[in-house]
Amino acid sequence: MANKKRLLIVGGVAGGASCAARARRLSEGAEIIVFERGPYVSFANCGLPYHVGKVIPKERSLLVASPGMFKKRFNIDIRTNNNVRSIDRTNKAIEVENLTTGEVYKERYDALVLSPGAAPLRPELEGIDLPGIFTLRNIPDMRAIIEWIKTRDVKKAAVVGGGYIGLEMTENLKILGIDVAIIEMESQVMPVFDSEIASFIQAHLKSKSISLLLGSPVVGFKQEISDRITVVLGSGETIESDLVILAIGVRPEVELAKAADLHIGDLGGILVDAQMRTSDDSIWAVGDAVEVNHVITGAQSLIPLAGPANRQGRIAADVILGNPKPHPRQFRGSQGTSVCGVLGMTIAATGITEKRLENMQSQNNHVPYEKIYLHPDHHAGYYPGAKTLTMKLIFSTENGRILGVQAIGKEGVEKRVDVIAMAIQHNGTVFDLEEAELCYAPQYGSAKDPVNIAGMIAANLLRGMGSVAHWKDLPSSDAFILDVREPFEFKRDHVEHAINIPLGGLRERMTELPLDREIWAYCHVGQRSYFAARILEQYGFTVRSISGGYVMYNAVKQIGL
Numbered sequence: 001m002a003n004k005k006r007l008l009i010v011g012g013v014a015g016g017a018s019c020a021a022r023a024r025r026l027s028e029g030a031e032i033i034v035f036e037r038g039p040y041v042s043f044a045n046c047g048l049p050y051h052v053g054k055v056i057p058k059e060r061s062l063l064v065a066s067p068g069m070f071k072k073r074f075n076i077d078i079r080t081n082n083n084v085r086s087i088d089r090t091n092k093a094i095e096v097e098n099l100t101t102g103e104v105y106k107e108r109y110d111a112l113v114l115s116p117g118a119a120p121l122r123p124e125l126e127g128i129d130l131p132g133i134f135t136l137r138n139i140p141d142m143r144a145i146i147e148w149i150k151t152r153d154v155k156k157a158a159v160v161g162g163g164y165i166g167l168e169m170t171e172n173l174k175i176l177g178i179d180v181a182i183i184e185m186e187s188q189v190m191p192v193f194d195s196e197i198a199s200f201i202q203a204h205l206k207s208k209s210i211s212l213l214l215g216s217p218v219v220g221f222k223q224e225i226s227d228r229i230t231v232v233l234g235s236g237e238t239i240e241s242d243l244v245i246l247a248i249g250v251r252p253e254v255e256l257a258k259a260a261d262l263h264i265g266d267l268g269g270i271l272v273d274a275q276m277r278t279s280d281d282s283i284w285a286v287g288d289a290v291e292v293n294h295v296i297t298g299a300q301s302l303i304p305l306a307g308p309a310n311r312q313g314r315i316a317a318d319v320i321l322g323n324p325k326p327h328p329r330q331f332r333g334s335q336g337t338s339v340c341g342v343l344g345m346t347i348a349a350t351g352i353t354e355k356r357l358e359n360m361q362s363q364n365n366h367v368p369y370e371k372i373y374l375h376p377d378h379h380a381g382y383y384p385g386a387k388t389l390t391m392k393l394i395f396s397t398e399n400g401r402i403l404g405v406q407a408i409g410k411e412g413v414e415k416r417v418d419v420i421a422m423a424i425q426h427n428g429t430v431f432d433l434e435e436a437e438l439c440y441a442p443q444y445g446s447a448k449d450p451v452n453i454a455g456m457i458a459a460n461l462l463r464g465m466g467s468v469a470h471w472k473d474l475p476s477s478d479a480f481i482l483d484v485r486e487p488f489e490f491k492r493d494h495v496e497h498a499i500n501i502p503l504g505g506l507r508e509r510m511t512e513l514p515l516d517r518e519i520w521a522y523c524h525v526g527q528r529s530y531f532a533a534r535i536l537e538q539y540g541f542t543v544r545s546i547s548g549g550y551v552m553y554n555a556v557k558q559i560g561l
Contacts, residue, residue, distance in 0.1 A: 007320060008094060008109040009034045010084045010256065012041035014306045015287030016115030017065065019313030024074040026321040033077040033107065034070070035096060040139055041067060041078045046306060048142045049165070052149075053172025062139065087112065087260035089280055111282055111320045114257060114270065115313065118250035118288035118304050127221030132229050133244040136165065145245070154178055154242040158231050160218050161247035162189030167201075167342040169245045170210060174343060180210050181239055183231065185217035185248075188559070190340075190347065194354050196472075197392055197406045199558040201347060208343045213239065250304055252289040265291040267302050274330035276316040284320065286312035293333035295424070296352045296403055297360065303334040337421045339414045346413040350421040351404025354394060368397045372457045372468060373548025375525040376450040378412030380442035387411040390551070393420075393430070393454045400429035400462050405454070412450070419451050430458035457530075466533050469520045469544035471556040479520040479544070480513065484532045489524065495553060503528045506535055513541060522546040522553070 007023055007030055009016045020034050034041060042065040050056045067078035081099040088094070093108045120135035122128060132152070134145050148154065157173045159166045162184035170180050182189060182205070188198040189205065189212065202212060216235040221244065223229050231239040252269040263271040263279035269291035276284045288304035290312070311331065318329040337350040357367055371394045377386035389409035395402050405420045407413045423432050433455025440447055448456070460466060469479070474495075481498040483490050490500040501509050503523070513519060519541055521529040529545040536543045546553075 004029050004031070005110040005321065006031045006108060007033070007111050007113065008107060009113045009115060010094070011115035011117055011287070012036045012078070013043065013045060013115070013117060013287075014309035015117075015313040016113065017042040017313070018310045019113050019115065019286060019317045020070070020076050021074055022314045022317035023321055024076055026317060026323050028075075030321060031077075032074075033079065035082045035084050035094075036078065036080045037083045037099070038138055038140070039080050041065065041070065041080055043139055045138065048136055048139070049168040049172045051142060052136075052145055052169070053175040055172065055175065059139070059143075084256060087256065087283070089260055089283070092282060109282070111284065113313075113316050113320075114278070114283065114285040114289065115287045115309075116253035116256060116289045118252050120246060121249045121251055122246060123248070125218065125220050126232075127223065127229075130221050130223045130229060132223070132227060132242065133221060133246065135246045136169065145243075148243060149176065149178075152227055152242055156181070156241050157243040157245065158183055158229075158239050158241040159245045159247055160231070161249065162186075162212075162214075163191065163247060163249065164338065164340045166245070166247035167340055167347075169247060170205070171342045173243075173245075174208065174210065178243070181213060181241070182210060183213045183216075183218055183233065183239065185215070185234075187215040189214070192336075192353065193347070193349065193406055194392065195559045196552065196555045197390070197408060199555045200390055200408050201342070201345065203558070204343070204345045210343075213237070250288065252302065254289055257285065257289070265300055267291050267300060269300075269302050275319045275328070276312050276331060277319070284316040286316050292331065294352070295333040295335045297356070301334065301336075303336050305334070305336070305338060307337070308334045332425075335421065335424055337417065339417065344410055345408060346410065347408050348414045348417040349404065349406040350417055351394070351402065351424050353404055353406065354392075357394070357403070367403070369394055369403055370397050370458070370461060370468070371395075371470070371547070372454065372461070373526065373552050374450070374454055374457060375548065375551055376453050377446070378409060378450070379444055380446045383442035385411075385443075389413060389416065389450055390548075391416065391450060391454055393458060395430050395458050397462065400431055400458065402428055402430060402433070412445075416450050420454075430455045430462065434459045457526075460530075466530060466537065467544050468547040470547055471553050474520075477518075477520070479518045482513070482519050482521040482529075482532070483523070484521055484528050485523050485550070493550075495522070495550075498522075503532055506532055510536070510539060510541075515540060517542075519543045520546050523549050525549040525551055 044062045047062050070076040070078045083097045084094050086095045093106050097104050156179045158181050160183045162182045173180050188195050190198050216233040219234050220232045229241050257270045265271045270285040272290050278285050287309035291300045294301040315329045339348040387410040391407045394404045402424050438449045483498040483500045484503040521532045523529040526549040533543040533545045
C-alpha cells in the first residue's frame with residue numbers, strides 16, 4: 001500500500017485496459033484513471049465484423065469490461081467520453097474535455113501511458129464523405145453499418161481494401177446475402193503476403209462468387225439519383241454499390257504525442273524503448289500508435305495487433321510500478337504473427353515474407369535465404385476429413401534460422417503457424433522443426449506433422465541432400481523439365497515442353513535424360529520429384545526438385561510466370 005503513484009492512461013481497449021488492470025494487481029495503493037474518448041473502454045474490436053454478419057448475435061458479447069466492472073473489481077476510475085486535449089510535460093498534467101458536459105479540467109500524473117490506437121485511413125477523395133461510405137473501428141461505426149444495411153435494403157457492397165479487415169468484412173457481408181466486390185489497388189489481395197500465396201486466396205474468393213478488382217486504386221465516389229454509390233477507379237472503371245466499406249489500412253493516432261513534442265519515428269509512430277518509455281521519462285506509450293522492433297529484421301515497424309498491444313500494456317505497468325522480477329521487463333519486439341478467416345479458408349503467417357526480404361536486398365541489406373513449399377494434409381490422410389494445407393517456409397541458408405512462414409487451408413492452419421511462431425521467438429531453426437515433438441492422433445495430426453515435414457525438407461537442403469528450383473525462375477532457365485507423375489496426370493495437364501517419365505519407371509528410362517544439362521523434376525506437390533532427384537543424383541545427373549510441384553505452378557501461373 002506504500003506505492004501512491006498517480007497513473008493516468010489515455011485510451012482503453014487492448015493496451016490501455018491491460019495496463020490498468022495489471023497496474024492494479026501490482027499496487028493497491030496506486031491511483032489509476034483511464035480516459036477514453038469514446039463511449040466504451042474495453043471492447044473486442046476484432047469481433048466487430050462478426051456482429052455485422054450476425055455470427056456474434058449479441059452486441060453485449062463484444063463488451064469485454066464496463067466502467068462499472070473496472071471500478072468494482074479493480075477500483076479503477078474509468079472516464080468514458082472524456083477526450084485528453086493536451087499534455088503539459090513541465091507540470092506533469094493533462095488537460096481533459098468531458099464530451100458530455102463540455103467541462104474542461106486538468107489532472108496531475110506521476111506516470112502517463114498513451115494508448116490512443118490507430119485510426120482507419122480515409123483519404124481525401126471526391127465524394128469520400130457521401131452517406132453509405134463507412135470505416136470500422138469501434139462500436140458506433142459497427143452500429144452505423146448495421147443500421148444502413150437494415151434500412152437501405154443493401155444488395156451490393158464494395159469493400160475497398162483486400163487486407164485483414166477487408167476480407168473479414170467481405171465474409172460477413174456475404175453471410176448476409178450481399179454481393180461483394182473487393183477493390184484493391186495492389187495486384188493481389190492480402191498485400192502483406194507473397195503473391196503466389198495470395199493467388200490461392202484469390203481463387204478461393206472467386207469460387208465463393210466474390211468479385212475482385214485488383215491493381216487499380218479508387219479515385220473517387222459519386223452519388224447521383226438514388227442512395228446507390230458509384231465507385232470510380234483509376235482505370236476508368238466504375239462500380240455501383242449500395243454500401244462501401246473502407247478498409248485500406250490504419251495510421252497511428254499520434255496528434256497528442258506530437259503536440260507534446262514526444263519523439264515520432266520515420267514510420268509515423270511514437271518512438272519507445274524496450275520498456276515502452278517515450279522520449280519523456282514519465283510517459284509511456286503502447287499499442288497500435290507505437291513503432292516496435294521487428295524481431296527478424298531488427299527494423300522499426302508498425303504492427304497493429306491486439307496481442308502485442310496487451311503485452312506492451314502489461315510491461316509498461318510493471319516498469320512504472322517497479323516489478324523487475326525475475327528480471328527487468330522488456331518488450332522483445334514483434335514478429336507479426338497473424339491469422340484471418342474468410343469464407344471457410346484460414347490464412348496465417350509469422351515472421352517476414354519473401355517480398356520483404358527482396359526489398360531489404362534492394363537496399364543493400366542482403367540476407368541469404370531459401371524457401372520451400374509443401375502441401376500436407378492437416379491430419380492423417382487415412383482418417384476421414386483430411387484437408388490440404390499449403391505452406392511456404394523461408395529460412396536462412398547460413399544457419400537454418402526460420403525467417404517466416406505463410407500458410408493457408410481449411411483446417412489446422414493456425415496450429416502450425418503458432419508452433420513455428422514459438423520456434424522463431426526462440427531463434428529456432430529448421431532443424432528444430434524437424435525434431436519438434438507434437439501431439440499425434442489421426443484425427444489431430446500425423447506422426448510426421450506438417451511442421452516436421454517443413455523442417456525435414458528444409459534440413460535436407462541444408463545438409464546437401466538435394467536442391468530445389470522454383471517456378472518463377474523457369475523463364476530464365478534452360479533446364480530439362482521432367483514430369484514424374486503418372487501418365488493420366490500428365491495427360492490431364494502439364495508444363496509446356498515437359499517430358500513425362502513416371503517415378504516408377506525412372507530407373508529403366510534414365511538413358512532418355514541428359515547428363516550435360518540440369519534437370520528440373522516436378523510432380524503434383526513435390527514429394528515424388530524429390531524421390532526422383534535423389535535417384536538421379538546418385539547416377540551422376542544434376543537435378544533440382546521444383547518446390548511445391550504442379551500445385552505451385554498453377555499458383556505462379558495465375559500471377560504471371
